[in-house]
Amino acid sequence: MLIKRPQNIVVVGGNAAGAAAAAKAKRNSPSSNVILYERSKFISTGTCELPYLISGEIKDYKDIVFFSADSFKEEKQVEVFVEHSVESIDRRSKKIAVKNVISGHIYYQDYDKLILTTGSSAINHPDLLEPSQNLFHLKSVPDYIKIDNYLKSNKCKDVLIIGGGYIGLETTESFHKSGFNVTILERDSLPLGNSEIEIKNRIKETLEKKNIRFYGNSDRLKVFKEGNYIKKIVANGIIFEPDMVIVSIGFKPRTQIGQAAMLNIGKYNGFKTDSFLKTNDPNILSAGDNSEVTNFITKKNDYIPLATIAHSMGHIAGDNASGAFNKFLPVIKNIAVKLFDNCYSQVGLTHKEATEHRFNFEVITAEVPNLVKVMSNTKPTFGKILYEKNSKQILGASFFGQQEAIGNADIIATLIQNKITGSTLYNANYNYSPPCSPFINLLSVLGRKINKD
Numbered sequence: 001m002l003i004k005r006p007q008n009i010v011v012v013g014g015n016a017a018g019a020a021a022a023a024k025a026k027r028n029s030p031s032s033n034v035i036l037y038e039r040s041k042f043i044s045t046g047t048c049e050l051p052y053l054i055s056g057e058i059k060d061y062k063d064i065v066f067f068s069a070d071s072f073k074e075e076k077q078v079e080v081f082v083e084h085s086v087e088s089i090d091r092r093s094k095k096i097a098v099k100n101v102i103s104g105h106i107y108y109q110d111y112d113k114l115i116l117t118t119g120s121s122a123i124n125h126p127d128l129l130e131p132s133q134n135l136f137h138l139k140s141v142p143d144y145i146k147i148d149n150y151l152k153s154n155k156c157k158d159v160l161i162i163g164g165g166y167i168g169l170e171t172t173e174s175f176h177k178s179g180f181n182v183t184i185l186e187r188d189s190l191p192l193g194n195s196e197i198e199i200k201n202r203i204k205e206t207l208e209k210k211n212i213r214f215y216g217n218s219d220r221l222k223v224f225k226e227g228n229y230i231k232k233i234v235a236n237g238i239i240f241e242p243d244m245v246i247v248s249i250g251f252k253p254r255t256q257i258g259q260a261a262m263l264n265i266g267k268y269n270g271f272k273t274d275s276f277l278k279t280n281d282p283n284i285l286s287a288g289d290n291s292e293v294t295n296f297i298t299k300k301n302d303y304i305p306l307a308t309i310a311h312s313m314g315h316i317a318g319d320n321a322s323g324a325f326n327k328f329l330p331v332i333k334n335i336a337v338k339l340f341d342n343c344y345s346q347v348g349l350t351h352k353e354a355t356e357h358r359f360n361f362e363v364i365t366a367e368v369p370n371l372v373k374v375m376s377n378t379k380p381t382f383g384k385i386l387y388e389k390n391s392k393q394i395l396g397a398s399f400f401g402q403q404e405a406i407g408n409a410d411i412i413a414t415l416i417q418n419k420i421t422g423s424t425l426y427n428a429n430y431n432y433s434p435p436c437s438p439f440i441n442l443l444s445v446l447g448r449k450i451n452k453d
């Protein structure tokens with residue numbers, strides 16, 4: 001079959017999804033002009049690595065800028081325009097308005113296929129809407145550069161993190177490792193909003209052990225400023241006088257230009273696409289943090305802003321914009337977080353989500369040593385699995401321990417994806433080596449409990 005290749009494929013946004021989409025489209029269709037517009041100075045950055053710049057585990061932000069506009073063009077044959085913002089889409093004439101953010105000049109670019117990979121933006125705290133010189137987000141390389149410049153030119157000791165989700169926790173650890181006094185203010189009573197109670201308590205204990213102050217139920221903040229500087233924040237009558245405030249309360253999909261062009265938006269305000277990642281305009285696709293996905297377990301639309309998902313969606317959008325017909329399959333949420341000496345992972349649904357989606361499910365938990373007991377570096381490892389009562393299909397799991405917590409979540413994701421029941425975990429052939437793995441694996445213990453039910 002002869003595939004008709006589009007002449008101009010234009011990608012808006014050049015991070016995880018956009019860089020993948022542009023590279024894939026050009027690889028698939030070398031005769032097309034593939035053009036990438038990015039509003040900031042940087043394309044193809046390692047956003048997930050940002051906290052580790054603060055801790056010094058990654059030395060220089062340039063190490064997480066994987067391509068410059070020039071190197072991307074040279075290696076991928078994609079025309080890249082950084083510091084160019086796409087302002088609007090005219091679907092009838094198939095043109096976009098592009099603004100050079102330095103000169104302010106606006107011009108128009110034709111497209112045959114348009115891929116929107118505009119990502120997400122950090123949510124502002126309602127009590128901290130006004131910009132202040134010591135108020136920051138950590139969402140992008142430019143955000144990191146602002147934080148770094150501020151730290152270099154001001155004496156800072158006390159850092160207040162607003163939000164105890166996984167990114168707030170990673171940021172907390174990084175500042176703590178760099179010698180700052182860190183305090184977290186969180187709206188809920190415990191950290192890691194949506195996760196299991198056993199995990200939240202373990203995370204709170206970890207923070208306490210490191211002398212990190214955690215204040216739950218702190219949703220209303222009274223902010224006192226001196227000019228452009230946050231001097232004092234009062235939450236629940238407690239006074240905080242931070243040198244620096246980092247707001248980390250989540251992301252929202254960035255869809256404004258698509259909404260203005262009447263593209264469909266879903267329940268979570270992300271672009272709603274079909275399984276080929278086409279919006280309601282067949283010439284416009286979307287991918288990454290600006291888009292909703294189908295959740296493999298609930299079969300419903302969901303919003304899961306993760307780099308792994310953004311990258312895969314970008315590939316498929318690039319493929320399909322250049323003439324292929326590849327489906328983006330429903331996804332299983334699978335996240336991993338390292339917090340000081342522990343790792344946490346969560347895969348599939350949490351107890352709260354399984355309840356909200358009205359599954360009829362059972363819960364089992366276990367805590368066992370992660371190595372054979374006699375090894376001096378043995379640590380406890382905790383696991384919790386939720387499974388459907390009748391079918392014994394796993395709905396979700398959480399682990400808290402050492403590195404094995406991360407691998408366990410990947411095993412569970414594979415089971416869920418292949419519809420293999422939780423009982424199978426009991427009979428699996430686990431390896432054993434005293435310095436690496438336990439004689440009786442946590443997953444086997446959990447599988448035995450599912451079998452007994």
Ligand SMILES: Cc1cc2nc3c(=O)[nH]c(=O)nc-3n(C[C@H](O)[C@H](O)[C@H](O)COP(=O)(O)OP(=O)(O)OC[C@H]3O[C@@H](n4cnc5c(N)ncnc54)[C@H](O)[C@@H]3O)c2cc1C
Nearest residue numbers: 013015016017039047048086118119120288289305306307
């Ligand atoms: C601190 C931190 C840690 C994280 N850790 C992890 C992790 O460990 N694992 C994981 O899987 N995920 C992690 N994530 C999430 C992950 O970074 C995002 O899911 C991923 O960056 C999404 O990529 P994206 O390309 O869809 O969107 P974005 O990264 O938001 O990029 C969108 C790009 O589009 C540009 N843009 C927007 N509008 C326009 C316009 N109109 N014109 C031109 N350009 C435009 C923006 O400037 C931006 O560069 C983390 C995120 C943060 C902030």
